[in-house]
Amino acid sequence: MEKRVVGRFTALAAGAVVARAGYAALRRARPGGSALWERTNFAGRAVDLYAGPAVVAGAVAGAAAATSGPDRRAAVLAVLAAGACGAYDDVAGAGDPRSGFRAHLSALRDGELTSGAVKLIGISAAGLVAGALLEERAVDKALAGVVIAGAAHLVNLVDVRPGRAAAAVLALGAPGLLKGAVAAAPMGAVAAVLPEDLDGRTMxxxxxxxxxGAALGVAxxxxxxxxxxxxHAAGLVLAAAYGDKVTALARGAKSARHA
Known part of the structure; x- marks a missing residue:
């Protein structure tokens, strides 16, 4: 029992320390220039994206410090792959009004590979590979892949206002602390940037x-x-379908207002 508690604390602490240090370092260095990292939030305020890579580094560090074997390999792979796909969309997808699975899959059918489609394909593939590392039977590997990719999508789905994604990670990760250290890593990482996120200074x-989200899926x-x-797979699929429907309705309403 004591060893498991130490492992969870280690994951929390490592995730928080590395994420905080990474956030501070990126703010100082601003690699590629400030314009690369600046976005406008829902309220029209300028915010930075430094917290994104910082929490990726924190989640990886926390998982690597407190887990071993398949759990560590799956967590590191899923976090890095999902983070890379998300980073590509943050950069290449900036200004693209399309959102939701339907919009990007529709564009793909028309021969256009959008950044959202790259993200969807890449994270799904990473989820399946990570699931295969964790499970032995084919059906369990497939379910695990759906859970990991679905959790990644769910956290992104709620990231529409300051602090909401962070709150989701902390709430969804809390039950996982009872079962292992994997969930502690993303919780520690996101807690480290929560003040700036809530204040609308970073996202x-x-x-x-x-x-x-992928880290929570692995947990x-x-x-x-x-x-x-x-x-969990059924719940995440339903959440994704509902979120896509809401996104489509919101997009339609916005188009009607500007018609």
Missing amino acids: IGDTGAHAL VVAGNGRAGLLA
Whole structure:
């Protein structure tokens, strides 16, 4: 029991320390120039994206420090891959009005590979690979892949206002602390940048939201059997479908207002 508690604390602490240090270093260095990192939020305020790569680094550090074997490999792979796909969308997808699975898949059918489609394909593939590292049977590998990719999408789906994605990570990760250290890593990482996120000075963006969600997905897989995986997979698919519907309705309403 004591060893497991130490592992969770280690993951929390490592995630927080590395994320905080990474955020501070990026703000000082501003690699590529400030324009690369600046966005306008829902309220029209300028915010930076430094928190995104910082929480990716924190989540990886926390998982590497407190886990081992398949859990560590799956967590590191899922976080890095989801973070990279999210970072590509943060940069290449800036200004693209399309959102939701339907819009990007529709563009793909028309021969256009959008940044959102790259993100969808890349994170799904990473989820399946990470799931294969964690499970032995084919059906469990597939369910694990859905859970990891679905969790990555869910956290990004709620990232519409300051602090919401961070709050989701902390709330969704809390039950995972009872089962292992994997969930502690993203919780520590996002807690480190929470004050600036809530204040509207920074945002984790697609980079951080997808990476943190993927880490939570790995924690769910590591702590559940087939029944739990099936329940989580079903819930995440329903959440994704509902979110896509809401996005489509909002996009339609916005188009009608500007018609």
